[in-house]
Amino acid sequence: MVRISLDVMGGDYGPEVVIPGAARALERHPDIKFVLFGIEAQCAGLLEKHPKLKANSTFYDCEIAVAMDEKPSQALRRGRGKSSMWKAIDAINAGEADVVVSAGNTGALMAMSVFCLRTMQGIQRPAIAAIWPTLKGESIVLDVGATIGADAQQLMDFALMGGAMARALFEIERPMVGLLNVGVEEIKGQEEVKEAGRLIREANIDGFDYYGFVEGDDIGRGTVDVVVTEGFSGNIALKAAEGTARQIAEYLRAAMSRTLLAKIGYILAKGAFDRLREKMDPRKVNGGVFLGLNGVVIKSHGGADAEGFAAAIDVGYDMVKNGLKSKIELDLAKYHGGEPPKALSAGMNDEV
Amino acid sequence: MVRISLDVMGGDYGPEVVIPGAARALERHPDIKFVLFGIEAQCAGLLEKHPKLKANSTFYDCEIAVAMDEKPSQALRRGRGKSSMWKAIDAINAGEADVVVSAGNTGALMAMSVFCLRTMQGIQRPAIAAIWPTLKGESIVLDVGATIGADAQQLMDFALMGGAMARALFEIERPMVGLLNVGVEEIKGQEEVKEAGRLIREANIDGFDYYGFVEGDDIGRGTVDVVVTEGFSGNIALKAAEGTARQIAEYLRAAMSRTLLAKIGYILAKGAFDRLREKMDPRKVNGGVFLGLNGVVIKSHGGADAEGFAAAIDVGYDMVKNGLKSKIELDLAKYHGGEPPKALSAGMNDEV
Numbered sequence: 001m002v003r004i005s006l007d008v009m010g011g012d013y014g015p016e017v018v019i020p021g022a023a024r025a026l027e028r029h030p031d032i033k034f035v036l037f038g039i040e041a042q043c044a045g046l047l048e049k050h051p052k053l054k055a056n057s058t059f060y061d062c063e064i065a066v067a068m069d070e071k072p073s074q075a076l077r078r079g080r081g082k083s084s085m086w087k088a089i090d091a092i093n094a095g096e097a098d099v100v101v102s103a104g105n106t107g108a109l110m111a112m113s114v115f116c117l118r119t120m121q122g123i124q125r126p127a128i129a130a131i132w133p134t135l136k137g138e139s140i141v142l143d144v145g146a147t148i149g150a151d152a153q154q155l156m157d158f159a160l161m162g163g164a165m166a167r168a169l170f171e172i173e174r175p176m177v178g179l180l181n182v183g184v185e186e187i188k189g190q191e192e193v194k195e196a197g198r199l200i201r202e203a204n205i206d207g208f209d210y211y212g213f214v215e216g217d218d219i220g221r222g223t224v225d226v227v228v229t230e231g232f233s234g235n236i237a238l239k240a241a242e243g244t245a246r247q248i249a250e251y252l253r254a255a256m257s258r259t260l261l262a263k264i265g266y267i268l269a270k271g272a273f274d275r276l277r278e279k280m281d282p283r284k285v286n287g288g289v290f291l292g293l294n295g296v297v298i299k300s301h302g303g304a305d306a307e308g309f310a311a312a313i314d315v316g317y318d319m320v321k322n323g324l325k326s327k328i329e330l331d332l333a334k335y336h337g338g339e340p341p342k343a344l345s346a347g348m349n350d351e352v
Numbered sequence: 353m354v355r356i357s358l359d360v361m362g363g364d365y366g367p368e369v370v371i372p373g374a375a376r377a378l379e380r381h382p383d384i385k386f387v388l389f390g391i392e393a394q395c396a397g398l399l400e401k402h403p404k405l406k407a408n409s410t411f412y413d414c415e416i417a418v419a420m421d422e423k424p425s426q427a428l429r430r431g432r433g434k435s436s437m438w439k440a441i442d443a444i445n446a447g448e449a450d451v452v453v454s455a456g457n458t459g460a461l462m463a464m465s466v467f468c469l470r471t472m473q474g475i476q477r478p479a480i481a482a483i484w485p486t487l488k489g490e491s492i493v494l495d496v497g498a499t500i501g502a503d504a505q506q507l508m509d510f511a512l513m514g515g516a517m518a519r520a521l522f523e524i525e526r527p528m529v530g531l532l533n534v535g536v537e538e539i540k541g542q543e544e545v546k547e548a549g550r551l552i553r554e555a556n557i558d559g560f561d562y563y564g565f566v567e568g569d570d571i572g573r574g575t576v577d578v579v580v581t582e583g584f585s586g587n588i589a590l591k592a593a594e595g596t597a598r599q600i601a602e603y604l605r606a607a608m609s610r611t612l613l614a615k616i617g618y619i620l621a622k623g624a625f626d627r628l629r630e631k632m633d634p635r636k637v638n639g640g641v642f643l644g645l646n647g648v649v650i651k652s653h654g655g656a657d658a659e660g661f662a663a664a665i666d667v668g669y670d671m672v673k674n675g676l677k678s679k680i681e682l683d684l685a686k687y688h689g690g691e692p693p694k695a696l697s698a699g700m701n702d703e704v
Contacts, residue, residue: 107535133599134599135599135602145534145535148534148542149542180588182497182500182583182584182587182588183459183497190500190501190584215587215588215591216587216588216589216590216591216592216593216594216595217591217592217594217595217598218595219592219595220592220595220596220598220599221595221598221599229588231534232534232542232585233584233585233588235534235567235568236532236534236567236568236581236585236588236589236592237568237588237589237592238568238592239567239568239569240568240569240571240572240588240589240590240592240593240596241568241592241593241595241596242568242569243568243569243570243571243572243573243593244572244592244593244596244597244600245596245600246569246572246573247485247486247487247572247573248596248597248600250487251628252604252628255621255624255625255627255628256621256624258624258627259623259624261620261621261623261624262620262621262623262624264617264620264621265616265617265618265619265620265621265622265624266617266621267617268613268614268616268617268620269607269608269613269614269616269617269618269621270617271611271613271614272607272608272610272611272613272614272617273607275607275610276603276604276607
């Protein structure tokens with residue numbers, strides 16, 4: 001059984017997307033138990049339409065929904081203890097859930113997660129990890145915007161956490177980790193990045209192999225399984241890539257509707273176009289993972305539809321099933337040379 | 353007449369691409385006079401094949417070609433005063449050329465350009481500006497990797513130089529300039545970026561309008577004419593976008609060759625695909641522009657073919673024709689409140 005708590009009010013559409021999304025995820029993973037946090041008046045009717053979900057979930061009424069444009073500090077002040085977002089996160093602390101999924105406001109979700117779950121022992125800062133489609137499959141890129149800037153030690157932590165996530169997500173034993181830089185020559189790049197390269201190489205971590213520096217175009221090429229960078233450049237890389245994909249889709253649409261021959265060609269090749277669209281479908285890889293907290297938090301795109309939200313739940317499900325949190329704790333304990341923390345030996349938080 | 357000096361030995365293919373590329377550019381702009389720097393033994397035969405180019409150029413024999421993988425410091429030591437790259441740049445100082453174009457090693461070209469031409473008065477650091485295709489046309493993004501990191505004042509300088517370049521390249525009066533950031537809310541982002549936002553807003557520059565912050569996906573959307581950022585994130589954005597474009601082209605190729613129907617559809621829609629390919633063709637927008645030096649330097653992709661190299665020459669030609677350098681000097685003088693430097697009033701360096 002995997003226990004997943006949901007912030008039903010999160011996202012641009014709230015319960016209208018979250019409830020059908022949860023129902024879809026439940027079809028795929030019948031061993032999920034949901035803990036739902038929402039404003040009952042807005043959810044009860046929708047929940048009635050999904051009796052299977054209703055039977056496999058516990059609903060908690062909340063007073064407040066965090067707004068998508070609310071400043072993190074304001075959301076925290078107004079929503080602490082009583083918003084659906086806060087309560088969904090807090091379900092992890094209460095031992096009621098193994099992972100939380102929200103499509104709400106990223107800043108507020110991060111602020112509340114840090115406040116409520118706290119960072120793991122040995123981790124200075126959390127990171128948001130994105131799952132990035134590549135020519136070889138998928139890679140993990142972190143940090144894509146949890147915080148701005150990172151020193152060498154923080155980049156080292158990101159490498160550790162990203163490596164553990166790759167083992168959990170891709171089920172490979174020693175993922176390849178690279179550091180994002182502006183050139184492969186040792187002489188280039190930021191001081192922190194160079195220093196992080198030395199740290200990672202010397203630490204010689206069990207949980208992954210270190211590739212060295214990678215550049216922006218290596219991400220889509222799938223050169224490494226995990227791309228480590230600080231949150232500013234990671235966010236810009238992610239958004240620049242998303243923007244380019246949207247731009248090319250737009251060009252393609254325009255090109256295919258310009259002439260009659262193109263239109264006929266499009267109809268004949270429709271199967272191929274559908275495959276392409278599926279490959280480029282952001283819903284398939286929906287779900288940023290907050291790493292470095294005492295609990296796994298999955299952030300779905302705010303604008304996701306039910307299928308997109310279900311994909312974010314899938315990510316959370318996999319992370320719990322494959323013991324993401326204990327994998328990170330294990331690597332951290334090995335790296336810091338201490339004993340793994342109690343939660344690990346008990347294996348209570350995210351192992352099933 | 354526009355006088356363009358070429359580093360004939362630069363790039364992955366050297367004279368084999370540079371000479372035919374120059375010949376193509378000459379077809380389009382018969383008022384170009386070329387000054388060619390190369391190793392004569394490797395160039396003479398090729399030049400014979402392009403009599404029109406030969407007639408419109410002066411050739412200077414050089415001893416050394418800078419290698420594509422040479423470290424900048426080594427290239428400078430070995431090639432100063434005698435390499436084709438150095439001499440091509442130095443032709444600007446000698447008053448023999450208005451702009452230099454090279455497909456050589458970026459680091460070496462930047463190091464030699466700074467050493468040979470020096471930065472403009474009032475500019476602390478040069479920048480590399482890329483011309484980025486967008487849904488609305490083209491935008492300028494700078495810095496894409498001349499230096500790592502930038503403080504608020506340097507970002508302000510980039511905004512000034514980018515604005516001047518947009519006026520020269522797009523022939524618009526008041527281009528819109530945005531600062532790349534990780535969110536549009538005032539609370540987010542790096543301190544330098546926030547500070548630069550205040551500086552630019554308060555300076556209230558004549559030469560452009562300030563839009564505010566933009567995100568990574570705004571670049572391809574064409575939200576602004578000029579996107580200002582420091583070299584690390586700019587380089588990563590550029591490469592991430594290039595990688596994504598290549599990745600989608602690969603998906604498309606695979607999808608269109610999978611089934612017979614798709615193949616037929618592809619043939620029918622071939623015109624449309626060709627249009628798309630042309631839109632995505634990196635050769636069309638080849639040419640990074642080094643800004644902030646006492647002379648205009650154009651960097652072509654090292655792997656460019658003759659058409660790509662000709663496109664880089666086109667960029668250099670436009671920059672001279674439209675008075676890039678004097679436009680930057682004018683804005684700098686206005687901003688710093690002083691007199692425009694002499695070179696401007698004389699208009700000798702890049703006005704025609």
